[in-house]
Amino acid sequence: MDDKELQNRFQAQVDAEIKIEPKDWMPDAYRKTLIRQMSQHAHSEIVGMLPEGNWVTRAPTLKRKAILLAKIQDEGGHGLYLYSAAETLGISREEMIEALHSGKAKYSSVFNYPTLNWADIGAIGWLVDGAAIMNQVALMRTSYGPYSRGMVRICKEESFHQRQGFDILYTLSRGSAEQKAMAQDALNRWWWPSIMMFGPHDSESTHSSQSMKWKIKRKSNDELRQDFIDATVPQAEVLGLSLPDPELKWNEERQHYDFGEINWEEFWSVVKGNGPCNRERLAARRKAYDEGAWVREAASAYAKKKKEQTIAG
Amino acid sequence: MSTNQDWPLWEVFIAAKRGLSHKHVGSLHAADSEMALENARDVYTRRKEGESLWVVQSKYIFASNPEENDAFFEPAKNKVYRHPTFYELPDEVKKM
Numbered sequence: 001m002d003d004k005e006l007q008n009r010f011q012a013q014v015d016a017e018i019k020i021e022p023k024d025w026m027p028d029a030y031r032k033t034l035i036r037q038m039s040q041h042a043h044s045e046i047v048g049m050l051p052e053g054n055w056v057t058r059a060p061t062l063k064r065k066a067i068l069l070a071k072i073q074d075e076g077g078h079g080l081y082l083y084s085a086a087e088t089l090g091i092s093r094e095e096m097i098e099a100l101h102s103g104k105a106k107y108s109s110v111f112n113y114p115t116l117n118w119a120d121i122g123a124i125g126w127l128v129d130g131a132a133i134m135n136q137v138a139l140m141r142t143s144y145g146p147y148s149r150g151m152v153r154i155c156k157e158e159s160f161h162q163r164q165g166f167d168i169l170y171t172l173s174r175g176s177a178e179q180k181a182m183a184q185d186a187l188n189r190w191w192w193p194s195i196m197m198f199g200p201h202d203s204e205s206t207h208s209s210q211s212m213k214w215k216i217k218r219k220s221n222d223e224l225r226q227d228f229i230d231a232t233v234p235q236a237e238v239l240g241l242s243l244p245d246p247e248l249k250w251n252e253e254r255q256h257y258d259f260g261e262i263n264w265e266e267f268w269s270v271v272k273g274n275g276p277c278n279r280e281r282l283a284a285r286r287k288a289y290d291e292g293a294w295v296r297e298a299a300s301a302y303a304k305k306k307k308e309q310t311i312a313g
Numbered sequence: 314m315s316t317n318q319d320w321p322l323w324e325v326f327i328a329a330k331r332g333l334s335h336k337h338v339g340s341l342h343a344a345d346s347e348m349a350l351e352n353a354r355d356v357y358t359r360r361k362e363g364e365s366l367w368v369v370q371s372k373y374i375f376a377s378n379p380e381e382n383d384a385f386f387e388p389a390k391n392k393v394y395r396h397p398t399f400y401e402l403p404d405e406v407k408k409m
Contacts, residue, residue: 023379070359077356084340087322093342153339157360300319303344 014215019145022088030214033207034144035089036105037216039096042082043107044132045075046100047281051115052124060118064168068121071161078154085146101286103273108132110193112275119172119179119186125165127187127194127232133158134228135198143215166235173239180240187236188244195259196267198225229257322371323349325356327363335367343368 001009006025013020020026049072056072059065083093099105110128115121133155140151172183199221202208211217219227229248236243247260269275320342326335338357343349349368358366377385393399402409 021379023376025380073355073359077359080341080356081339087340150339296320299344299348303348306345 011213014143017215019148020143021145029210030216031089033211033214033216034147035086035091037211038082038086038089038147039091039099040106040108042079042086042096043100043105044111045079045082047107047111047285048128049075050281050284051111051113051277052121054115055118055121058118059121067164071125071164074157074161078157081150081153082147085144085150088146097289101282101289103282106271108197109267109270109275110197112270112277112281113189113193114277116189117182117186119169119182120190122165122168122172122183123186123190125161125163126169126235127165127190128197129158129161129165130232131194131197131228133162134224134231138217138219138224141215141218147216166239169239169241173241183239184241187241191244192262192266195225195229196262196270198222198228200264200267226256229259233257320344323353323368324371324374325349325353326367326369327357328365329363331364335365338362340371 007027010020010024010026010030013024020030052068052072052075056065056068059068083096086096087093096105100107110131115124136151136155136158140148140155142148142151169183169187172179174180199205202220202222205221208217208220212220233243233248233250245260247258249258250256251258270278273279322340323343323346324340325338327338328335341349341352341356343352346368350366353366353368357363389395
């Protein structure tokens, strides 16, 4: 079959909702797009552990601490599912880690904002994980089999993350005036970065239309953002906290919430590496990797020694 | 810089309960089988997903080629008589 026929057959398979599997023929650009998106997704899980790690030792109770640890452990696991799925496309784990550490690969910009107080952990769980879930639920139907299966597993595990965040804010918002103010402050700082997570407007998004055609993406950035806002506003009302957008209001005609324009200058500045914590996050990643080198070496040496003993025995 | 480049890839299989078959759930890198089992436990059974784990080095798994599916699975295609629904039972037979 020539390239054109292969392309047509591939698109027909995608159109018929038949999953693409690692050994199937696929266009190079499809493979490249997936490697970029899946590795970024994996990096986001891994870097996403850092802002929360900041509060493990200072969680207000032992219960909160145990829950936060479990959530962070999940994120490490989710990174692994995604790295493994990306490896089926022919890229190695080392290449992906190297691309992250050199700054060549991106991760979700939201993790370049600092976690200033305990309420931020609540805001991250409720909003950042909430936004991630909105995106990931749509991606369960993505056309690439290993990615789709990874998403199913992640979504199953992740809804506890959002609930624990909401639970933290719910508790604070029913506490002292000071505690409620803390929750409001966290919400004020995390709302806009959260809705930025869905990326640029569809009209500005470079990869969107081809990704939709290949069914890598199943819902557009703007659709997902609207879904998230519609789902979140009523929850904020339950918390008794306000969202920092004066233009946010229900539109009866559209049956959706209207909302204000994102500060795109800030968005692109953080994407380009100039957010409050970009350098700190990458430095922390590299440090963890370098300081773990001896553990990896020791495990390799131990495995080698055991193998030799087995052969000798 | 040290990497885990020499760590092989392992495929992970879980049996949800004793008596059920093991099902593929994913893969991971590990230096040896012991580490692969421990990592598989940490990564794939955090919520009591199973009571038994298998790990197999990926290089020992041989897969059929999807390009050749038509020819490869052809023998099963025209043998509907292998299914019980192929046979019409006389009404007098109430149960079989």
